[in-house]
Amino acid sequence: MKSLQQADRMFHRRVALIARMTLPVLALLVCSVLAEDATPALDPAAWGSDHVGKSVPEFVSGDQCLFCHRKDIGPAWPQNRHGLTVRVASRNSDAERSLNEDDELREYANAVEYLLGTGNHQRFLKHGNEYGHLDLLSVKWSQSRNSKSGILTDKKSPNWNPTRFGEACAGCHATAVDVSTEQFTATSLDCFVCHGDPPDSHTENASMVHLSPARETPAREVMSICGQCHLRGGRSKSSGNPYANNFVAGDNLFRDFQVNLSEQSIRQRGPADGHVFANVREVVLLGVEKMTCLTCHSVHQQSTEQHKTLNDTNLCWQCHEKDDPKSLIKSVDHHSPTCEY
Ligand code: HEC
Ligand code: HEC
Ligand code: HEC
Ligand code: HEC
Ligand code: HEC
Ligand code: HEC
Structure with missing residues (x-):
């Protein structure tokens, strides 16, 4: 009995030791992104x-591609959400209209040049001081079930952020970004x-x-x-x-x-x-x-x-x-x- 218990204790101690030695390795493995499941x-x-x-x-720019591909790709491309993700703002869009109807935000509405996002969420952009940069307005617009014109959020202390689009958005909403300058080659997404x-x-x-x-x-x-x-x-x-x-x-x-x-x-x-x-x-x-x-x-x-x-x-x-x-x-x-x- 006794020796069995001893052996048992020894065994537990050894398991504990092995666990102590391997746990950090295991933890590392678990943390190292992908290998989480076995x-x-x-x-x-x-x-x-x-x-x-x-x-x-x-x-080669999309316009040049479309010169030859105007029959196969041309007809649907103007409605493609990839091409439209950043587009020239239109006074008639719900997003722009709601910005314009807000007394405190009207001066920002006048500066808006582009809209970002084609779905239920949209943002406002204007040209930055440097070529290949856009400023992002802090105020956000979302479609709403209750109000036809949608709702604006983050309205407190509205401001144009000159770096946010380049550092956090450009790589997926503009084409060919040089990360050293955060400049893009084309607004929105091109064939490239x-x-x-x-x-x-x-x-x-x-x-x-x-x-x-x-x-x-x-x-x-x-x-x-x-x-x-x-x-x-x-x-x-x-x-x-x-x-x-x-x-x-x-x-x-x-x-x-x-x-x-x-x-x-x-x-x-x-x-x-x-x-x-x-x-x-x-x-x-x-x-x-x-x-x-x-x-x-x-x-x-x-x-x-x-x-x-x-x-x-x-x-x-x-x-x-x-x-x-x-x-x-x-x-x-x-x-x-x-x-x-
Ligand atoms: C001078 C005319 C011309 C230009 C410019 C051009 N293409 Fe093409 N492209 C063709 C022709 C001709 C074919 C082969 C015929 C076909 O299958 O459509 C082709 C084929 C393709 C195909 C494969 C089509 C298939 O059915 O497998 C893709 C994709 C394509 N082009 C994309 C582009 C893109 C993107 C650009 C711009 C960067 C571009 N092309 C510029 C004429 C052109
Ligand atoms: C350079 C970035 C980029 C690449 C590459 C890209 N997408 Fe997209 N995609 C977007 C963005 C941004 C949107 C949303 C545009 C918006 O609403 O403003 C989108 C929207 C979509 C949508 C929803 C709209 C729709 O067309 O139904 C689908 C599906 C989609 N992408 C599939 C793809 C597939 C498949 C590929 C690869 C062949 C691809 N995308 C490559 C950025 C990209
Ligand atoms: C990203 C979400 C998504 C995935 C993944 C997905 N579906 Fe669907 N599926 C939908 C949506 C949304 C609809 C309804 C859209 C429509 O009718 O156009 C749908 C509709 C369908 C329908 C028609 C149902 C009906 O009675 O109208 C079938 C069949 C179907 N899916 C099969 C599949 C199969 C099989 C797979 C896996 C191979 C799959 N779906 C994967 C989202 C998905
Ligand atoms: C098994 C089929 C299937 C595969 C594989 C698949 N998708 Fe989808 N995806 C769907 C269906 C179905 C929908 C729903 C479309 C709808 O709502 O009508 C969808 C929706 C989407 C949307 C729009 C989501 C939204 O509602 O905003 C995007 C973006 C997208 N897929 C991208 C991709 C990308 C990128 C890949 C490859 C990595 C991919 N999908 C692989 C079936 C698929
Ligand atoms: C890693 C790539 C990536 C980055 C970075 C990124 N986006 Fe997106 N964005 C996407 C894709 C992909 C979609 C489409 C998703 C879908 O439809 O499911 C999208 C969609 C959107 C939409 C439309 C959503 C809708 O359905 O209405 C808005 C608005 C948006 N992004 C804003 C931003 C802003 C602002 C930033 C920077 C702070 C940003 N995104 C950074 C990839 C990205
Ligand atoms: C978001 C990714 C994406 C973008 C952006 C894109 N394409 Fe494509 N293209 C595809 C995929 C994926 C296919 C393969 C067929 C399919 O799934 O539609 C394709 C197929 C084609 C074909 C073969 C004909 C066909 O319809 O299958 C041509 C030509 C073509 N693209 C040209 C262009 C041109 C020109 C542009 C820019 C104006 C462009 N594409 C932008 C993803 C893209």
Whole structure:
């Protein structure tokens, strides 16, 4: 009996010792972003290259692309939310009107040149003192069920912030940002953000363009291209900004952009960001490549019709309940600390 108890105590002490020695290592592992759950994880940074520290590439502007692509892409592009994310302000928009109708904010309304955001949340911008910079107004506008013109928030001490857009927003709402100056090359999102800079000879060989249907772009490349903006909550290692540093289509985003793709991080997000994170996790951590954003989204048609014809996979349960008919959808909670709404 006695020796058994002793052995038992010894055993416990040894376990305690081993635990004390390995706990810090375990804790480190748990903290080190991705390895949170015990699934065998790939190293997302293991392939490809990036443009960190290189100069921002010159690229053909969307107007030039549309000169040739006016029949296939031209008709729908003016309504595409990517192209519209920053647009010239119009006096008739609900957001501008509510700013104009507020006695204390009218002087700010007169200065507004651009609107940011095409959905239920919008912000106001004007030209900065420097080329390639925009000033962001602290006041925010949101659609409201109760008032037709929407509601303004953060109205106390309104001010134009000259640095906020450049350091916190530009990488995902403008095109080709030089992080050393936080200057962008084009307001709003141009073809370059998704297609890169196609060579002239792509007219002969369509598969030379990233995301061309003729190319069969590998799943991990799609994840990097769309993920550069849709993985909200990540951070560039080199710049510290909440957006990717000089990402060019074809690069591996995850060499410099750090983002928490653990199951826990996904659970904390609503379906809108959650399904994006879950899809990226499948591809870049688990090596499951059967689905990308493009399996469900048609970017130029702005349609998800094709998703209704798919077989069930785990991704479906981000938005539908397993045991419910598909006509039921989990409510989408539209919040994003990155975008300040
Ligand atoms: C001089 C005319 C011209 C210009 C400028 C041009 N393209 Fe093209 N592009 C073509 C032609 C021709 C093709 C091959 C025919 C096709 O499939 O549409 C093509 C093919 C493509 C494809 C693949 C189409 C497919 O069906 O697989 C993409 C994507 C594309 N271009 C994007 C762009 C982008 C982005 C720009 C601007 C950076 C651009 N193109 C500029 C003429 C042009
Ligand atoms: C450079 C940043 C950027 C990239 C790259 C990007 N997006 Fe977006 N996307 C945005 C922004 C910003 C919005 C919201 C625009 C707004 O409402 O102001 C958006 C909106 C959307 C929407 C909702 C609107 C709609 O069209 O139905 C979908 C879906 C979407 N993106 C899918 C994609 C996919 C798929 C890719 C990759 C092929 C991609 N995006 C690449 C920034 C980006
Ligand atoms: C990492 C990329 C990223 C950064 C950084 C970023 N955004 Fe966004 N933003 C997005 C994407 C992606 C969407 C579209 C999300 C969707 O529709 O689900 C979006 C949407 C928006 C919208 C429209 C929301 C709606 O549905 O009505 C506003 C407004 C916005 N962002 C403001 C900002 C502001 C202000 C900043 C800087 C403080 C900022 N964003 C920084 C990626 C980003
Ligand atoms: C947000 C990412 C994104 C942006 C921005 C974007 N594209 Fe595309 N483009 C795609 C994707 C993804 C495809 C593949 C087909 C699809 O899913 O719609 C595509 C397909 C194409 C095609 C092939 C024809 C087709 O309809 O499939 C052409 C041509 C093209 N894009 C040109 C352009 C031009 C020109 C611009 C700028 C005016 C542009 N794209 C901006 C993502 C983008
Ligand atoms: C299994 C299909 C599927 C996949 C894969 C998928 N999506 Fe979606 N996504 C949808 C559907 C369906 C919606 C809802 C559209 C609606 O509300 O009508 C949606 C909505 C969105 C929205 C708008 C969210 C909102 O309401 O503001 C964005 C942005 C988006 N997806 C981006 C992406 C990106 C980026 C990827 C790839 C990393 C991706 N999606 C992968 C099916 C998918
Ligand atoms: C990002 C959220 C999202 C994801 C992920 C998603 N769905 Fe959906 N789904 C929706 C929304 C929103 C609708 C309703 C939109 C509409 O009718 O256009 C819908 C509608 C449907 C419908 C039509 C239901 C009806 O009766 O009208 C089917 C079928 C469907 N989804 C299947 C799937 C399957 C299968 C998957 C997984 C492969 C999936 N969905 C993943 C959001 C999502």
